[in-house]
Amino acid sequence: MIQLPTTFFTATNLTSKTVNKIQRTIKDLTGIYKDEAAFSAEDTNKKMYEVATYLPVAEGTEGGLFFGITYLQPGLIGNEYYMTKGHFHTIENRAEYYWCIEGKGMLILMDKDRNTWGEAMQPGSLHYIKGFTAHRVANTENDVLIFGACWPSDAGHDYEAIAKNGFSKRLFNINGIPALQ
Numbered sequence: 001m002i003q004l005p006t007t008f009f010t011a012t013n014l015t016s017k018t019v020n021k022i023q024r025t026i027k028d029l030t031g032i033y034k035d036e037a038a039f040s041a042e043d044t045n046k047k048m049y050e051v052a053t054y055l056p057v058a059e060g061t062e063g064g065l066f067f068g069i070t071y072l073q074p075g076l077i078g079n080e081y082y083m084t085k086g087h088f089h090t091i092e093n094r095a096e097y098y099w100c101i102e103g104k105g106m107l108i109l110m111d112k113d114r115n116t117w118g119e120a121m122q123p124g125s126l127h128y129i130k131g132f133t134a135h136r137v138a139n140t141e142n143d144v145l146i147f148g149a150c151w152p153s154d155a156g157h158d159y160e161a162i163a164k165n166g167f168s169k170r171l172f173n174i175n176g177i178p179a180l181q
């Protein structure tokens with residue numbers, strides 16, 4: 001991770017007719033949270049995050065780049081933060097940049113040997129996610145967390161491995177402090 005000046009990325013909105021918006025509700029995170037009782041007490045139609053993407057070439061094109069901004073709501077399910085589903089890339093060696101625009105959170109990373117670690121996200125933090133590394137973001141504060149992403153247009157998203165086996169560590173809110181365990 002390197003730290004950029006917070007003025008480096010100020011755009012929090014993508015406006016273009018080529019922008020797609022994907023919305024994920026709590027329901028889309030089914031099976032991901034540890035506290036199943038807390039999960040089933042939630043309004044599963046509530047929005048958890050939204051991703052605005054600019055896809056200038058067709059999905060799967062070799063050599064192109066995609067750009068996205070994710071807006072992740074604040075909240076807890078049991079003691080676990082609202083977070084993205086997380087994925088490996090389908091072409092596993094494909095890397096990605098994430099950078100934090102607004103809010104605070106934790107980028108949770110896991111390699112193919114299931115070693116899991118976290119990088120704190122705050123405005124201006126730039127994160128290089130190398131290939132073969134699963135990635136997920138948790139919002140650890142009370143405001144919306146907004147982060148940008150840029151990834152190869154042929155990377156693809158493999159959600160299955162994470163939906164099935166999860167990450168080897170979870171990020172819990174322990175007395176108000178994020179703890180990866």
Ligand code: PAN
Nearest residue numbers: 051068070084085086087149151
């Ligand atoms: C990001 C993610 C986005 C949402 O654009 O797709 O933050 O997270 P999930 O895809 O895990 O639901 C990215 O990593 N693209 O490759």
Ligand code: ZN
Nearest residue numbers: 087096135151
């Ligand atoms: Zn990705």
